[in-house]
Amino acid sequence: MMSWSRPLLFSLLFYFTELILAQIKYSTPEEVKLGAVIGNVAKDLGLDVSTLINRRFRIVSGAQDSLFEVNPNNGVLYVNKNLDREQMCDRNVACLIDVKVVVENPLEIHYVAVEITDANDHAPTFAEKEKVLEIAENTSPGARFQLPGARDPDVGINSVQRYKLSQNDHFHLEIRDRGEDKIPFLVLQRSVDREQKTNHSLILTAIDGGTPLKSANLNLTINVLDINDNRPTFSKEVYSVILQENVALETVVIKVQATDLDEGTNGDVEYAFGGDINSKVLELFSLDTNTGEIRVNGQIDYETADVFKLDVQASDRGQPPMTTDCRVIIKIKDVNDNEPEIEVTSISNMVPEDSKHGTVISLIxxxxxxxxxxxxxxxxxxxxxxxxxxxxxxxxMYSLVTKETLDRETVSHYDILITATDYGEPQLSTLKTLSIQVSDVNDNIPEFSHSPLELYLTENNAPGASIFSVSAFDKDLYDNAVVSYRIIRGGGGHNDMASFININSENGDILALKSFDFETLKTFQFQVVASDSGTPSLSSNVTVNVFILDQNDNAPVILYPVSSNGSAEGVEEIPRNVNAGHLVTKVRAYDADIGYNGWLLFSLQQVTDHSLFGLDRYTGQIRTLRSFTETDE
Structure with missing residues (x-):
């Protein structure tokens, strides 16, 4: 490692300080084209152009030096790369790029500050495309709801400058400044009603101040939360239905329907019969608590009740629940399921046979x-x-009356079949038999089997014995048919044979009070009266012709001449010269009887000479059997 002396370091620091002669500041908008001139460093440094021949300009390498380039010959600073302020700098501060420009011969270092100014190259954006708010329908006007703000990488006038809300009747927009940000608030200015509108769709627009203006939309959906502020409402206050009697069980009679504008449990409706409904009705009908269907639960009989009035209550499941009522009127339609019933009130079960036409017999x-x-x-x-x-x-109502004359003797009993038929479909009928007895009146006279009657009576009857019996029949009944008998008698003279006849009044037996003699009386007649016991009594007569029958009660009487001396013997004189077959005489005889009893047969009792005379037994003629001889007397 190179070591420097303290004097040398001070010399170098002084030297370089002298080299930093000036600092230049330029401004360029972002997004300019590559090669765009930012400024002339040489000119802005005040360097003489004529002295630049031996001097060179260059940019000292650095992290951001490559954004710009300088013309080494003339010092023109130009854009070398795309400038995007939003990527290069914090939006909240000025975007300054420091560029070190070195000028050689002599060596100079100049600091060039390039401010990247914002261009409206971004539109505002919302973090979400849609925002959903939930507001209870009982929220008071004036309530505020913060909305998400829009983001715009641009700064200054190019950033979001204002918001606007789509036209509506319930909300308005309020903007609050918080530093450099503008915060939108949704303010409720008019109460919302979920039952009128369950949600409101709005558009929040964020607008920047650039030229041209750029904007972004946020779809706002305000869901109105329900509270239990509505009662269930039936579709009708009164439901009316016609139900045929005898319908099958579980038949749906009617369906009541109630709606509740609330939602959730506040709008869930359940049904029930009113509390004061008759218990018997509950035996006939059932109500589905969920669907509102009323069904037949028992036997529906029109004759028991022809109309039912049911109160039905609809309740929601809110807390507390809200209820409403309706009335269901069920009219029962009659079915022809009852046969007519016949009730007979008889005035009398006995009808006189002489009843007049129109006589009332019974009330039906x-x-x-x-x-x-x-x-x-x-x-x-x-x-x-x-x-x-x-x-x-x-x-x-009917009266049973006579329409024809009754005759007990023809028909004494009637079984009248009464038929009652209704007009239903199908028709039903009932039959009832009414028995009527025809009572007797005395309208028939006693009748004899024959008229006149003939009595054949053998003579020499025993006096007081029954010789005959008459009988009369009466078609009536009871006393009206009890017959008594009597004989019509004349003046009681010798020729009145009825005086010798008697009759039993009860049974009609006829008795002869004397013995009759055919040879004295051969025939006579009398009349018998038969009377019934009715009131008034009726009677009839019959003539009895009596014929006396002959008995052989008389001996034949021979009629011949009486002799002069009174002898009963007859004397005939005959000539001797008569031939055989000569009629000597004819014996005459008489018998009071008739018929076989009076027929006579003749015979000879005593003959002196059987060869001389002969007797015809039928005619009584006596004839000679031969000629007389000298010896004949």
Whole structure:
């Protein structure tokens, strides 16, 4: 290592001090072209140009010396590399580059300070493209929210000079200076409502002061945070639906829907029936707490209830929860599921057969639990019966009346089939049988089987014995059919045979009070009256023709001439010269009886000579069997 003496060091320091003659300051904008002249060092040093022939200019090597170059002959300083102030210098201080320029012959060192001035070669930039802010919807106006500032490497007027905010109704921009920086603040000037607008999209623009102006945009998204400031709202205050009865279980009746403008749990809605709902309704309907669907939970019967009014409550899950109510009216539509019912109020189950046309027999009431056409009923009778239904002034009321003359003797009992049919779809019918007895009136006279009647009575009957029986039939009943008998008698004279006849009034047995003789009386007649026991009594007559039958109660009587001496024997004189077959005489005889009883057969009882005479047994003629001889008497 070289050692220097103290005197020598002082000499050299003096020498070099003398060499630093001056310091020059230049200014050049950044981003100038390569070769651009910054300044003439020789001229600015005041050197005579004529003396520069032997002098040389050079830049002493250093970290930044290569940025510039000097013309060795004339001392012109020019740009050798691209100048970027933002890379070379701190933005907060002046950008000065010290360049050591050495001039030789004699040796001189000059310090040249080159200030790199800023050019507006950068636009402002934001660190993010988008900024999201969250503001509660109950935030009071005047609240401030710091926004990210824009960065601009340029300085001075070329850096960010101002900010602006896109046009809106709720926010404005406030700028605060903090040293050289401008800090933007978003100020709430009007309350925000999440239910009206959930987010606000704004644009923050940062603008520098360069020429031309350069800017950058930051997208601002302000999300409005929800608070539970809204009640659930039903789509309708009153829901109305028509539900058919007898629908299947789990059938969806209706879906109520409530919306809550809040969000999250503040906007989550759940449903429930009102607290004062009838417990029986809860047995019929169920409510889904999440969806609001009302379903059938039991048997729906129109005849039990035709309308249901349900109160449904919607609540959010905020703290505290907010609620609202609506009403659901369920009208039940009738189904034709009930048959008509027939109620018969009989005035009497016995109808006199002489009832006049239009006589009321029964009152018939028809009820059908259904409604409308399903409950409208028509009533009719089945079959050909002497009755009809007369509708009453009151609906579904009828009177059963007679429309024809009744005759118990023809038909004593009617089973009337009443049919009640509704007008539903499909139609339903009910049948009811009404039994009616026709009661008897005394409208029939006793009737004999034949008229007149013929009685054949054998003579010599025993007096007091029954000789005949008459019978009359009465079609009526009971007392009206109880028949009694009597004989119509004349004046009681000798020729009134009825006086010899008696009759049993209860059974019609006829008794003869005397014995009749055919040879005296062969025929006679009398009349029998049959009377019933009705009120008034009815009767009929029958003539009984009595024929006396002959008995063989009389012996034949021979009629022949009586002799002069009164003898019963007859005497016939016959000539001797008669031939065989000569009619001698004819024996006459009489028998009071008739018929076979009066038919006569003749025979000879005693004959002296059987060869002389013969008797015809049928005619009674006596004839000679041969001629007489001398010996015949």
């Amino acid at each position: 009431s028809i009820t059908d639990l259904d409604s409308g056409l399903n409950g409208k009923v028509i009533c009719s009778l089945t079959g050909n019966v002497p009755f009809e239904l007369k509708p009453s002034f009151k609906e579904n």
